[in-house]
Amino acid sequence: MTTGVRRRMGVEERRRQLIGVALELFSHRSPDEVSIDEIAAAAGISRPLVYHYFPGKLSLYEAALRRAAQDLAERFVEPQEGPLGARLLRVMGRFFDFVDEHGPGFSALMRGGPAVGSSATNALIDSVRQAAYVQILAHLGVVAPSARLELVVRSWISLAESTALIWLDGRRIPREELQRQLVHDFAALAAVSAAYDEEMAALLRHLLADEPGDGPFAALITRLATLAPA
Template sequence: MATRRKRDDSSTGKAPPPGRRVARAIVRRVRDGRQRVRLDNDARRAQLLELGMKVFSEKTYDEVSIDDLARAAGISKGLLYHYFPTKRDLYLAGLRTTAAELLARTDVSAIDASPIERVRHGIDAYLSFVAERKVSYVSLMRGGIGSDPEVLRIVEDVRAALVERMFDGPGSPLAIGDHRTPLARAALRGWLGFAEAASLEWLTHPDLEQATIRDLLVDMLLPTLRLALGFSLSRTW
């Protein structure tokens, strides 16, 4: 009886027939091509977001046209529409990306340090992001579509997440007892508003050192919380 031929020629030590080698090569090329197309699409989309946010930072939302965006990207309007059906879609996608990056960059919960040192690290990370992503940060904080609810939601979600970190951060005295009061929350939101305004002002005065702005924000935070909580945090922080 003839030995049954095995399907996998590699198990016999023999090279597969030429036709099979060609077929496998074609499959690999198709698979690799699809991966390249997907990566190219992702890279192009990210590039369009960055260029789009730069345009939005230089003009008001209403002043920016699809023609402006396509011209800045060096592509046709048709190709731009392929990635973003409307100007608003591009703008919102850019804001969401910026918001996610800001929250990721300022997460210092894993740093082994005292609460106040983590605050310093967090503020430094915040300011570094502001300096490195100036265009995107300005677009996020100044939200160009007026009272558009989706824009307001994105910005509000970032602010709420940053405030929650202050309450829930490892070792934070605000996570103990009844310190999560409406007054404490109002104090943190007020301080965060100050931090945003100071950061935007800092961008227009590059002669100011980042460490100077950081120390200013830290020095503003402690008395703000002391007034809201009714006691000093110096012992616990």
């Protein structure tokens, strides 16, 4: 029989452990509801030792948020191959995976948590939105977006955030439906903008030309056609 011996960790290793523990706790409950004592207990160390590595819960929360923000930004990375509709659908699947895994923490961040309003937190949130924006433009093959295209993409990213928050409040709609609906929302936003701008119209025609008949964009057109009067 062997006796377990607590291994001594280096500074960075311990910090990474505490961030991981905090992120796990914040993923299941609002950060406001998680105490330093709980974090210490989950990490197997004393409360004073937590303060040795982080000045307080706010700094630990921001560090955990930084890791989560990096993870969320990476969910928007997708190989630029195949039809755009299918690519966006995979991205939305990974986005909702994150929301599902980190529901309370995601909700606390967007609706108001212990670090919301700080310059560090706002910068992290903006970095995720900017990473998503850059990725979508890359999929569209656009380097210098027009004002209308920027409006479409940024509005869609904001819509994805608000949709995820509403879904977390009861999960009354199957997430697979919302993932597909958000892809349809992107096409709808682009189509409305294309009705007012020839540059957007040309981009939309180019994107739709590569869409298969069984893709999400084609499915939207089919659904809309059934709503038109005979």
